[in-house]
Amino acid sequence: MIKKQSFNIQGAKGRGMLMDLTFDDSMPKAPIVIFAHGFKGFKDWGAHNLVANFFAENGLRYLKFNFSHNGTTSDKPLEFSDLIAFSDNTFSIELDDLKAVIDFAYQGPAMPAATEIYLIGHSMGGGISIIKTAEDKRIKKLVSMASIASFRNLWPKEMEAQWRLQGMAYFTNKRTNQQMPLKVTALLDLDKNPTRLDILTNAAKVEVPWLIVHGDADPTVAVSAAHELKAAQPNAELSIIAGADHTFGGSQPELENILPPHLEEFCKQAVSFFKRA
Numbered sequence: 001m002i003k004k005q006s007f008n009i010q011g012a013k014g015r016g017m018l019m020d021l022t023f024d025d026s027m028p029k030a031p032i033v034i035f036a037h038g039f040k041g042f043k044d045w046g047a048h049n050l051v052a053n054f055f056a057e058n059g060l061r062y063l064k065f066n067f068s069h070n071g072t073t074s075d076k077p078l079e080f081s082d083l084i085a086f087s088d089n090t091f092s093i094e095l096d097d098l099k100a101v102i103d104f105a106y107q108g109p110a111m112p113a114a115t116e117i118y119l120i121g122h123s124m125g126g127g128i129s130i131i132k133t134a135e136d137k138r139i140k141k142l143v144s145m146a147s148i149a150s151f152r153n154l155w156p157k158e159m160e161a162q163w164r165l166q167g168m169a170y171f172t173n174k175r176t177n178q179q180m181p182l183k184v185t186a187l188l189d190l191d192k193n194p195t196r197l198d199i200l201t202n203a204a205k206v207e208v209p210w211l212i213v214h215g216d217a218d219p220t221v222a223v224s225a226a227h228e229l230k231a232a233q234p235n236a237e238l239s240i241i242a243g244a245d246h247t248f249g250g251s252q253p254e255l256e257n258i259l260p261p262h263l264e265e266f267c268k269q270a271v272s273f274f275k276r277a
Helices: 048-057 083-087 091-107 124-135 157-166 185-192 199-203 224-232 261-275
Strands: 002-010 016-024 032-036 061-065 117-122 139-145 168-172 179-183 210-215 237-241
Touching: 002 048, 002 091, 016 048, 016 091, 032 048, 032 091, 032 124, 048 061, 048 261, 061 091, 083 179, 091 117, 091 124, 091 185, 117 124, 124 139, 124 199, 139 261, 157 168, 157 185, 179 185, 199 224, 210 224, 210 261, 224 237, 237 261
Parallel strands: 032 061, 032 117, 117 139, 139 210, 210 237
Antiparallel strands: 002 016, 016 061, 168 179
């Protein structure tokens, strides 16, 4: 039987992070796949719960979480109701958050502790996951999903000068029409940590099995990013899914109770990759 456990742990700056673990209760000690969502995303966006069920049905525990400063709250996990927190976010904060999740997965005692941990990172979460895999030996396999190759892929280069002058930039959420603020501290974080926060530099350092998956119809992160990652780490496997967009057909809210075809293909490839000896 597929079950779900929910948790709320402390992330960066003491902020809570909602998490849930989906698993087959006949395999309580299966490897754990940790999923890191993207920019303007959250753990229950679109078909993420259907994805979690797919992995659990195929013998893998699936742990997804909200980054501490993603703008959602424990009271409103499906809304960007805390834009002050969103504005304070940085990439270093997200790396700290992911470390806290990995620590939780390994330590228990709220659930059987992990014996093996794998990562999936989507878009911005892909960049975070690549860096964390390069620096944390506890991660045994990595799948990047429509991943960026640079954090500066998240905005036009020409907006940075004004961002530095004004101290704040605004990112439109096309789904909600919200103007989501991000302080210049995110840019300064990149300035202060040029090596640690260079995704391609870290890609070259990834030593574990890595599957790069991207759609060739992605309008948000061009498929060229996948080829950049592959060039940086030739040992990685590259899979281009024809016709797939940035979310592999997923949408928020997800009105169908079945995986979109491109997302199902992604799930099949990722499960096969993780279960390979």
